[in-house]
Amino acid sequence: MHELYWEEFQKKCCWDERINSLVRQAWARKEAKSYGQYLFNMRSLKRNKHGFKxxxxxxxxxxxxxxxxxxxxxxxxxxxxxxxxxxxxxxxxxxxxxxxxxxxxxxxxxxxxxxxxxxxxxxxxxxxxxxxxxxxxxxxxxxxxxxxxxxxxxxxxx
Incomplete structure (x- = not known):
């Protein structure tokens, strides 16, 4: 699943091939943080589907x-x-x-x-x-x- 996102990212962005590993590491950190926040938000919605606490x-x-x-x-x-x-x-x-x-x-x-x-x-x-x-x-x-x-x-x- 993460590979799919990486491939999509590569299609939309350009960088020098010499720094490919650095870009991949930076992307992986951002992606992990974003995905974690996405999962947290989804769990919160399940607990409270009407938005009322x-x-x-x-x-x-x-x-x-x-x-x-x-x-x-x-x-x-x-x-x-x-x-x-x-x-x-x-x-x-x-x-x-x-x-x-x-x-x-x-x-x-x-x-x-x-x-x-x-x-x-x-x-x-x-x-x-x-x-x-x-x-x-x-x-x-x-x-x-x-x-x-x-x-x-x-x-x-x-």
Whole structure:
């Protein structure tokens, strides 16, 4: 694989043949550093495919003035430039719309509920691999409530 990159480099650059070994050594050092950084970036993306890290929660807490709700984290991580309006895909827009619709319905009926549990119910809870759609790596911190997602039975903390 590295030979392929070296051959491509040779096609694009010219130097005196007398310093070929020096150029090869310098290229190998640069290539090793670049490739190492590339691998590090790829591993980071796998850990956090939505670009959201739980470390941002204190930042959101300062901005909002309270601990961010799951629906607020979802809105932050699934809209372009975190604008809260332009969703990254149709599924995300539908989930947010379903959440808002259900929340307004429960408020109109006068039912008390917890916002986070409502969000949990709308996204369908954890899957078999303990993933919770829309919260990225933060989902691991959310208790698994599968089997208890009917929001009519979720009392609001007072």
């Amino acid at each position: 739980p470390a941002h929660i204190p930042q959101e807490k300062r901005k909002l003035g309270h601990e961010p709700l799951h629906s607020e984290l979802f809105l932050y991580t699934h809209t372009k430039n975190h604008d809260g309006v332009t969703f990254t895909n149709e599924k995300d827009r539908q989930i947010h719309a379903a959440y808002i619709e259900k929340r307004e319905e429960l408020e109109a009926e006068g039912v008390e509920f917890e916002e986070d549990k409502l969000f949990y119910a709308v996204v369908g809870g954890h899957d078999k691999k303990r993933r919770l759609y829309g919260l990225g790596s933060f989902a691991k911190a959310v208790p698994n409530r599968n089997g208890k997602t009917d929001v009519s039975y979720i009392p609001k903390k007072k």
